[in-house]
Amino acid sequence: MGAVAFRRLIALFHNVFFAGRFSFVYDTLQHTAASPWGVWIILAPAIGGLGVAWMVKNFAPEAKGHGVPEVMDAIYYQNGYMRPQVVLIKAVASSLNIGSGGSVGREGPIIQMGAAFAANLSRWLRLEAWQRYALIAAGAGGGIAATFNTPIGGMLFAVELMMPEISARTLVPVMIATGTATYVSRLFLGHHPAFIVPPLHIAATASTSPEAFFAYLLLGLIIGLVALLFMRSIYWFEDRFDALPGNYYTRHVLGMLLVGVTLYLLLRTTGHYFVEGVGYATVQDVLNGRLEASVLLLLVLAALKLLVTSLTLGSGGSGGVFSPSLFIGATLGGAFALVAHGVDPSLELNVITAASLGMAAMVGAGTGAAMTGAVMIFEMTGDYRIILPLIVVGSVAYATRRLITADTIYTLKLTRRGHDVPESRQSNLYLDLPAREFVSHACVQVPVDAPWPPPGLRRFSPAGLPHLLLVDAHGAIAGVVPAQRVAGQWRARGLETRALALDEWQAVAADTLIVDLLGSVRREGAETFLLGRDGAAPTVAADVEAILVWSDVVQAAGLPTRERMHGGTAGT
Structure with a gap:
């Protein structure tokens, strides 16, 4: 329902700004007619941008940008917390940006809106952490599934980008959400894909020649490089606008004025706005073969879409990068097919197939x-014969970008903040082992008032010093001196053992799993654990089986230190 309402809101703003009428009907696959405002249409993106800047600055700064990085940041650095006002502000700001002519997509906003709604629903229901993250992924995946009418694609998007844990218990809720979201969107928006791809043109890929296969490799390489250029361009423009004098309002209005000028010049020279809004009409033109007459026009449109998207987002706009990626991929793929066919007329590569491949590759690489x-x-084509070239072009494009930088268009924004996001989701077997498996030092009990060094240490070599458990006359635990601290003060004189003790320890059962200890480190800040006998947490010194220091686990299992964990490092 959120996706349906969001699309209706985009239609309303678009009709108001470009046609001066109040209507919720807007077919994105049809080009916008020339506005009755004439040259004054240049001001439409700027007026819309002014409203976006006001909403973002005063109500939800996190609604600025393309949305998905904020969701990833909330998952890995905010414990899944997202402010409730993000849902409304993101919807209105992004629909205003898109409807007034800004070159951004609607997928990023609906992902952020779905995730924010899920995050606040999980807080209201007081769900456990793993349930909260699964629900956020379900909200994000459901949003993109409803927008494109692609339930499997929505599920995979959640798996690839949103889910810290991938298991049956997290996948099933996401599957339910994407399936339900797609069904609801079909009731209101119709049972058809975002683009209409002519199926007959894809049949040629069933008999791919070696020459065509080589062309797929080359197309993937080109798309991978352009995807890198696209992601770098957005943040380059952002830095340039931030360096300009003035404030957020003046910078964003300036950027949107430049977008307006571009739209008007395109209308005067070609008859269409082409790069305005989500740009689906242009993508559909490529898929229908209406732009096959000019390779130059396709390349110019790809370059202009990259430019106006960078202007929109770099100056502070609100909207996604998914649709611009599809636009750039489709136009580049179409141009590539025309050039390749000119070089070798016998090549089995047509514009429709190449545009479809370019769209998939651009999204995957970026x-x-x-x-x-x-x-x-x-899912959009419904033709299994396109699978082989899809795999080749998409994989080569992704690998090309990945060889140059590990960051994606989403994670680069977080990297610039100093927030790393793990690239992989994997099962760490160490997390399911009990704490006693990581004990690497002996434990010696000494009186709390013992001099330094205590007499019991004399039988240990400097290379194998133990942890010290300080106890009082009644057997109560008074403190802990980890082996690392013992080694550091081994040759010191004139100290009291009590002065070296830590009081930041926690008593746990020896069979406590490391994954639960990791939670304790983050929650309590303790780094030293007293392991109890007989499956219970120790209460007196006689109950202590061993002492475990988190750094021992770090060395054995490669897990993050306490400082790195609180800094939000990748892998936690």
Whole structure:
């Protein structure tokens, strides 16, 4: 329902700004007619941008940008917390930006809106952490599934980018959400894909020649490089606008004025706005073969879409990068097919097939969701024969970008903040082992008032010093001196053992799993654990089986230190 309402809101703003009428009906696959405002249409994106800047600055700064990085940041750095006002502000700001002519997509906003709604619903229901993250992924995946009518693609998007844990208990809720979201959107928006791909043109890929296969490799390489250029361009423009004098309002209005000028010049020279809004009409033109007459026009449109998207987002706009990626991929793929056919007329590569491949590759390389891009295009075409070139072009494009930088268009924004996001989701077997498996030092009990060094240490070599457990006359635990601290003060004189003790310890059962200890480190800040006998947490010194220091686990299992964990490092 959120996706349906969001699309209706985009239609309303678009009709008001470009036609001066109040209507919720807007077919994105049809080009916008020339506005009755004439040259004054240049001001439409700027007026819309002024409203976006006011909403973002005063109500939800996190609604600025393309949305998905904020969701990833909330998952890995905010414990899944997202402010409730993000849902409304993101919807209105992004629909205003898109409807007034800004070159951004609607997928990023609906992902952020779905995730924010899920995050606040999970807080209201007081769900456990793993349930909260699964629900956020379900909200994000459901949003993109409803927008494109691609339930499997929506599920894979959640898996590739949103889910810290991938298991049956997290996948099933996402599957339910994407399936339900797609069904609801079909009731209101119709049972058809985002683009209408002519199926007959794809049949040629069933008999791919070696020459065509080589062309797929080359197309993937080109798309991978352009995806890198696209992601770098957005943040380059952002830095340039931030360096300009003035404030957020003046910078964003300036950027949107430049977008307005571009739209008007395109209308005067070609008859269409082409790069305005989500740009689906242009993509559909490429898929229908209406732009096959000019390679130059396709390349110019790809370059202009990259430019106006960078202007929109770099100056502070609100909207996604998914649709611009599809636009650039389709136009580049179409141009590539025309050039390739000119070089070798016998080559089995047509514009429609190449545009479809370019769309999948651009999404996969730029966002890092390689499987999502391939599967979504497959769902849109419904033709299994496109799978082989989809795999080749998408994989080569992703690999090309990945060889140059590990960051995607989403994670680069977080990297610039100093927030790393793990690239992989994997099962760490160490997390399911009990704490006693990581004990690497002996434990010696000494009186709390013992001099330094205590007499019991004399039988240990400097290379194998133990942890010290300080106890009082009644057997109560008074403190802990980890082996690392013992080694550091081994040759010191004139100290009291009590002065070296830590009081930041926690008593746990010896069979406590490391994954639960990791939670304790983050929650309590303790780094030293007293392991109890007989499956219970110790209460007196006689109950202590061993002492475990978190650094011992770090060395054995490669897990993050306490400082790195609180800094939000990748892998936690």
